Amino acid sequence: MRDFHLAGRSTVHAMNGMVATSHPLASLTAIDTLRAGGNAVDAALAAAFVLGLAEPQMTGIGGDCFVLLKPAGTEDVIGLNGSGRAPAGLSAERLRAEGHATMPLHGVLPVTLPGAIDAFCRLHTDHGSQPLDQILAPAIAYAEAGIPVAPRTAFDWADDLPVLQGRAREIFSFSGAAPRAGQLYRNPLQAEVLRRIAREGRKGFYEGEVAEDMIASLRALGGCHTLDDLAATACNYTTPISGNYNGLELLEHPPNGQGATAILMLNILKRFDIAKLSPHSAQRAHLEAEAAKLAYDARNRFIADPAQRLDHMLSAETADRLAALIDPDYAMANAAPLTEAVHKDTVYLTVVDRDRMAISLIYSIFWGFGSGLASDKFGINFQNRGAGFTLQQGHPNEAAGGKRPMHTIIPGMIRQNGRVTMPFGVMGGAYQPAGHAHFVSNLADFGMDPQEAIDAPRSFAGSEGLEVERGYTDEARRALAAMGHAVTIPGTPLGGAQAILIGEDGGLTGASDPRKDGCALGY
Known part of the structure; x- marks a missing residue:
């Protein structure tokens, strides 16, 4: 139980339905939808x-999604891959000939x-x-009338503003500036696209005037x-795909997403007695950092469209060999440079309804x-997901026409004793597999409730050294530096998360990350 003298969040409890998203008005929209049947x-x-x-x-209709879904009346989980492909004309050979060593961002x-x-x-x-x-009616209404910009969104908007060019800058800036918290953002152009989708479904987006606008703009x-x-x-x-960690079965979407990385990381950590450590100690952060380096190196070698040697990546023998490489007292160098720079731009949401259909969507x-x-x-904002490709010749994730890039976004679910107990997700780009592993370990090793597991401080061995949130003590940071880690405090917190626990008694417990603007709501 948290100390109620200190700032924090309580878990949210309800019986009929629960939602958790990264924005309060999105959470309210989901609850209104459930209450309307x-x-x-x-x-x-x-x-x-x-x-x-x-x-x-963070997101939009020009992007991609992945879904894990537990239909009502079953404990089986299905996945849906909503990631788009490269255009048929994309050629890694041509890009290399033009002087590109890596995919442009x-x-x-x-x-x-x-x-x-x-x-x-x-x-x-x-x-x-x-x-x-x-x-679609609520989104259309907000697009027309405006939606207030939340504080974390305003912070990120200002940080991301310089990338906007041309038409995007006209639509997503306020006379060239980022919005203030509380300022209304309107997008009537998107309202029109959403109305067409509402009338025509998929055809309203992938055919006709909207499709012609996207393709003509890209070709220009x-x-x-x-x-x-x-x-x-x-x-x-x-x-x-799935893996077991101390009594919890972690379900992840298969490649081209990077969910297998989280399973491998937990398989490595199983070889150590994490539960005997203090949850916010330097020793635990060190072991997670070392496991992440090794698991992400495997990700960079094997995760692609289609998957390469996934059985090898998730085998017990692989975890044994990798765990044996970890020195409990000193940091190794990154096994190989990460293929992508760190980014933190994603939304994740989860909903459980009265019939216990559960969805995990990113x-x-x-x-x-x-x-x-x-x-x-x-004004449809185009994603840059092709930056997830490599231009290394012969690599499984080498850019090619009609191919899906390696994807960072991963929805998660937990099953225990055959019963789905928790849809969850951890946002944060490259951090996500490490975030999944840290969250699951918080639950399994330290008995934290979902909100405690989300609130707990995070660290990540990324391309810029070991990022350690301010929730760790200065003593822990000094100990990590003494182990050889290049310790930094990140300018923004590491990701965000949402989770819903489905209790054996039928109750629902929601949790939402204070690092974002959102909340969990139930009824």
């Missing part, structure tokens, strides 16, 4: 569309086709219950994208404001 899918989609307006620097070259809307429409058709126009910017590329965009159902445009570009007529 919608199910968890309806509520999640309604919230996701609102988040595209509430946090446009911004501009038209890393723009992949948006996959989220196709996935949202498929999810609605297969598992939703309310009409699509009813689900020098892209090789075509209407055929856009029309071919299609999500697909998947079978989740939705992103990759970096802040994605590519920094937008379509001319409707």
Whole structure:
């Protein structure tokens, strides 16, 4: 139990339904949808569309999504891959010939086709219950009337503003400046796109005037994208992968997402007695950092579209060999340079309804404001997910036309004794697998409730050394530095998280990360 003298959050408890998102108005939208008779899918989609307006620097209809879904009446979990592909004309060989050593981060070259809307429409058709126009109505209303900018969103918006170019700068800035907290953000152009999706479903986005606007804009910017590329965009159902850690089964979406990295990291950590350590100690942070270095190196070698040697990556023998490389008293160098720079731009939400359908949904445009570009007529912000490719010749994740890049966004679920007990997610770009592992360990090793597990301080062995949040003591940071870590305090906190615990008694317990603007709500 937390010390009520100190700042913090209580868990949220309800019986009929629970939501947790990174923005209060998105959470309220989801609750309103449940109370109006919608199910968890309806509520999640309604919230996701609102988040595209509430946090446009993080996500939007030009981005991708991944989903884990537990339908009502079963403990089975299905995955849905809503990530888009590179245009058919993309060529790593041509980019290398033009002098590129790595995929550019911004501009038209890393723009992949948006996959989220196709996935949202498929999810609605297969598992939703309310009409699509009813689900989209709240987002359309906010796009027209405006939605207040929340404090963390305003902070991130100002940080990400310099990437915006041309039409995107006109639409996503306030006369060239970032908004203040509380200032209304309106996007009537997006309201029109959402109305077309509400009327026509997938066709309203991937065909007709909206599609022509996206492709004409990309080609005018020098892209090789075509209407055929856009029309071919299609999500697909998947079978989740899983691993066990101290009594909890962690379910992750299979590649091209990086969820296998979290499973491998926990497999490595199982070889150490984490539970005997203090949860916020330098020793625990050190072991997590070393496990992350090794697991992320495997990620960079094997996770691609399609997956390469995934059984090897998740085998007990691999975890044994990697754990044996860890010195409990001293830091190793990164096993190999990470293929992507650190970014923290994603939204995650989860909903559980009265019938205990549970959804874990993550939705992103990759970096802040994605590519920094937008379509001319409707202002659709293009993602830069192609920056997740490598240009290394022969690498499994080498850029190629029609291929999905290695993806950072990963929804999670926990199952215990055959029963799904918690949909959850940890935002934060490259940090996400380490965040999943840290969260699961907080639950399994230290008996934390979901809010405590989210609130707990985080560290991450990334490309800029060992980032250690201010929640750790100065003594812990000094001890980590003495072990050889290049310790820094990150300028922004590491990610954000949401979770819902489904109790054996039927109760629901929601938790939401104070590092973001959001909240958990139930009824």
